[in-house]
Amino acid sequence: DTGVSQDPRHKITKRGQNVTFRCDPISEHNRLYWYRQTLGQGPEFLTYFQNEAQLEKSRLLSDRFSAERPKGSFSTLEIQRTEQGDSAMYLCASSKEGLAGAKETQYFGPGTRLLVL
């Protein structure tokens, strides 16, 4: 169990550019979450995958944001036409779906810190 990994750890880009982040969950975890954390705030939910299906998206996820999990393993989060307001830490978490009614624990990756100039 190597934990949740994210790449890159840091990204600096210019306004208007596109960026893509990758998340590799803990193996055998079928649930994957993306959160965004701005300075001085707690993480905010962006989107959720169960296997390869994206089952929920937050209103925070504008149409410039897209997330995929093509084979139910790793996931990518792409931001098109970045804006300065997109500067934040992007956190990925994974969990294993339990039996019906059982709650799960989400394990977080180290995050990707994005700075848009």
Place this chain on the structure above:
Amino acid sequence: AQSVTQPDIHITVSEGASLELRCNYSYGATPYLFWYVQSPGQGLQLLLKYFSGDTLVQGIKGFEAEFKRSQSSFNLRKPSVHWSDAAEYFCAVGAWSNTGKLIFGQGTTLQVKP
């Protein structure tokens, strides 16, 4: 709607002193609750969780938390703080729904004085 409030944005304690970080939640049903810790520039590490059963839960690094339904609280405690405990602490509530997404408080920054 679900929400989590951490009333103390910043707390300073002396090394060896006891610690209590407050967390209040708003949720219409029985919640499940977490405390996570985040060191600067790092992801979140799980300290402890409450799903059901015993309302006093033990976690890693000597932390414990008590779920009090009547007060809608889940306060984190440690009897003796170490300098390495300096970090940001987040309380989170999960929904008994299909997604399992977490709602986080805004965090409490802990500073430890030598």
